[in-house]
Amino acid sequence: MEKVIITAAITGSRMMRDIAPHIPITPEEIAQSAIEAWQAGASIVHIHVRDPETGLGSQDINLFRRVVEKVREKTDLILSLTTSGIPGRNLPTAERLSPLALKPELASYDAGSINLGGRAFINDPAFLDEAAKLMKEAGVKPEIEVFDLGMLVTALKLGAEGKIDEPMHFQFCLGTPWGAPATVKSFLHLYEHMPANATWSIFGVGRGFLPMAMMGLIMGGHIRVGMEDNIYVNPGVLAKTNAELVERVTGICRAYGREVATPAEARKILGFAK
Ligand code: ZN
Numbered sequence: 001m002e003k004v005i006i007t008a009a010i011t012g013s014r015m016m017r018d019i020a021p022h023i024p025i026t027p028e029e030i031a032q033s034a035i036e037a038w039q040a041g042a043s044i045v046h047i048h049v050r051d052p053e054t055g056l057g058s059q060d061i062n063l064f065r066r067v068v069e070k071v072r073e074k075t076d077l078i079l080s081l082t083t084s085g086i087p088g089r090n091l092p093t094a095e096r097l098s099p100l101a102l103k104p105e106l107a108s109y110d111a112g113s114i115n116l117g118g119r120a121f122i123n124d125p126a127f128l129d130e131a132a133k134l135m136k137e138a139g140v141k142p143e144i145e146v147f148d149l150g151m152l153v154t155a156l157k158l159g160a161e162g163k164i165d166e167p168m169h170f171q172f173c174l175g176t177p178w179g180a181p182a183t184v185k186s187f188l189h190l191y192e193h194m195p196a197n198a199t200w201s202i203f204g205v206g207r208g209f210l211p212m213a214m215m216g217l218i219m220g221g222h223i224r225v226g227m228e229d230n231i232y233v234n235p236g237v238l239a240k241t242n243a244e245l246v247e248r249v250t251g252i253c254r255a256y257g258r259e260v261a262t263p264a265e266a267r268k269i270l271g272f273a274k
Helices: 027-040 061-074 098-102 125-138 149-160 184-192 206-218 242-256 263-269
Strands: 006-009 044-047 078-081 106-110 114-116 119-121 141-146 169-174 199-204 222-225 232-234
Touching: 006 027, 006 242, 027 044, 027 061, 027 242, 044 061, 061 078, 061 098, 078 098, 078 263, 098 125, 106 125, 125 141, 125 149, 141 149, 149 184, 169 184, 169 206, 184 206, 199 206, 206 222, 206 242, 222 242, 232 242
Parallel strands: 006 044, 006 222, 044 078, 078 106, 106 141, 141 169, 169 199, 199 222
Antiparallel strands: 114 119
């Protein structure tokens, strides 16, 4: 089976230190955590930034730049920069898409609206068209985030319209309140709707972390881990670093007999390199 690409989602925009005491906040902490995740076997890092003063999520291009420059200087990681902004605050489109200026290879693309954490996370058709157009112009591949079947169907429609190029790359984000649950049946239903030539990765939030990582492993997909999605390395045991979460999964991959891809190998799998 193809090698497995591990994506490390370093910090997200929502979890604060009161519940996640070890979560990286400053650009330096985020970059350092990404470097450690790479050393542990991650080949992609999914990056959000935080306002260092308040700890809240931010789309400030200058904060992204500080992280990106450091990560590029020290590693050969594939960068996936978020365009989510802060779910629920629904920032202006230009602000959400500002990280494209840093020319990451991937950027997140939330393929529809959903209720998330008590608020509406709006990705309406006008936003989806604009984001797809700007990503295409910037040469950035959308990492299509799928929280439920409607988002996957939406992405297929955008593909048929030529707005998103094939082969597509999906990230299945399962177990969010109130998206598709992080269960085998739920995932298989999504899987059946995916184009055969697509690449895909998966994570389950919280306690869905290990079961969904194993779905990615056995079904031939790729795996995302990290403190954005889950802060426990084992039930009741907080991860002190993102690297610990990466190692939790690389250990399972090796035990199963599927090797972990280097960034160079991941670039070939995703079509960025021959
Ligand atoms: Zn994210």
